[in-house]
Amino acid sequence: MRAYSEDLRERVVRAVAIGTPRDEVALTYEVSSATITRWLRLKRETGSLAPKPVPGPEAVKTKAVMAALPERLVEHADATLDEQCSWWRGVSGVEVSTATMSRALTRLGHTRKKSL
Secondary structure, eight states, X not given: OOOOOHHHHHHHHHHHHTXXXXXXXXXXXTOOHHHHHHHHHHHXXXXXXXXXXXXXXXXXXXXXXXXXXXXXXXXXXTOOHHHHHHHHHHHHSOOOOHHHHHHHHHHTTOOOOOOO
16 A cells, blocks of 8 residues: 655644644545544654655565566466466566566556456
8 A cells, every 4th residue: 555645644734733623634634533643643753744664675576577577568468367477487486476476467557357
């Protein structure tokens, strides 16, 4: 899931700062009261509303698959997820799940719908 924009965060914090009730701010900007509380604490503690980096190591498998897939899709765009996974295992020796392959294809803007 993507982080909320800093612009939205600023507007929410500004609305609370001028005295608008949190429940009203939550309804207006379609965020939860817990999110407002978190943003206020973040602003107080760091002075910024920038989203925190995603914890954990970078996804190594997905990065490599993403680099290799565009060339593969030129020739084999209608291959199934299982076929794409088998190809990747043959090319790299690394096994990926169909879920990983699906996420990689989605990030590249490739639909899973096969051509007729």
